[in-house]
Amino acid sequence: MIKFVLKLMTKLMAIALFLGIFSSSTTFAVTSELKEAFKDQVYADPETHKRLPLYQYGYNDREHSLAENVKTIGVVYGLTWFFYPIVQPKVFHGAGGVKEYQHNLGKLVFDQDEPFWNDFVHPLSGSQLYLLYRANGYDRLSAFEMTFVSSALFELTVEIFTEPASVQDLYQTPVLGTVLGYGIENASMYLLNSGNTIGKIIGHALNPATLFPFYEGRTFIIPKYNEEDKGAMIRMEMSY
């Protein structure tokens, strides 16, 4: 079991690392651009030689149009079609398939899976879906609703390649996922805004959605200390 978990974690980390590097390079470019634009305006306090953290993390809840909702759900749904056969290679080895799909279509059962899956893996994936939607500007209720739609689509139309849709997964993925996501959201925001490098690393690891370009809650803070009139100001840039 430990071997399997390690294997699964390695796969997930590889995917996250790939996507993280991709988004980090974009972030790096944006940061350099901003630094260049504001290089003459950023001053440290001459007495303490300190300045505020560069970024403040949070969530900006906003309205989404129906078209935007459909598009986002569509992208996530497409990704589940891409990733499911990778996580469940037996789909390629005859265990699943079109016949199995037809047999399972429309069925709803209580699955007999171990608690590792029903109480850990599914809620964990639900929490990351919830955080993904939160990162994209959905408020908590909307993020829960989007998580419910996404996980129901996956459960009813993708996972049936290998097993019928289950009552536990339909309920626990979005509900326990949102509960877990709510906790991760608070913990990661605390860590990301702690100003501590290790805290930031753990914060991003817990909530990888904060690394992606679609994350709308990052605020760029530029402290400015004016020596002449002994005044100070903070300029904030929202990264939409």
Next chain:
Amino acid sequence: MKAYFFLITILIQLMGSLTYAQEQAQIHSQNVHAGNPIEDNFNLKTGLSLSRLFQTSALIPTHNRNESHSENTGYGFNTSVGYKWSSWEVLFASDALFGKLHDMTFKVDPQEVRGDGSFRVFTLSPLIRYYTPYSFWNRWNIYASAGPTWSLHTFIIVNNLNNTDFDHKKRISFENRGGSLNLGVEEIVPYKETHPAFFELGYSYMRSHRIFIVDASDFKDVKTLKQGASKDFSGHYFIFRFGITLF
């Protein structure tokens, strides 16, 4: 005698504090009307559960009354998703409970399997909840809820007591139907963003309608070895739940 007077005093105190609190109970709904009704009426709750389960397994046809009983304590967590009007709420609630099993016998054709081990329960209930106009100390609103329950009861026999050929990697699982009735109190607060707490006592009854024997040797791929109709298992449990509204 002293204990009796103490109990009477406590009861009088409680009766005195049981005030008519229609206005307080409706503060929330007033806020709902003032703001976004969908956002404010919706709620997601979570908390911990502690239960006492009474389980009965019929060994040969029930009319002969040859049954095996077991009483166990279960621990777990609860969640619910609901939509609230001023006094009524419609919700989906779920419990996941885990516990140790002590000496119980199951009829698994053609043999009887007796042993110790553990159990786990997953329940799902669509409920209707009514918030009464009464409260304790103007702070805790009394409510009651009821509804049908579907559950999955899974038993893992680790210590086989009658030496039957039943591997500890196998599970005996029952799909049950039943109902539940709950009585509880919820903290009266003007905004749900302040995470109102709740305490609840519930009773559930269930009777099996299907039995499954599954092989969990490979935890990634649990296989169903046998399944069929069964009314051989029944149970009821008292449960104490406490938790908060997340949002």
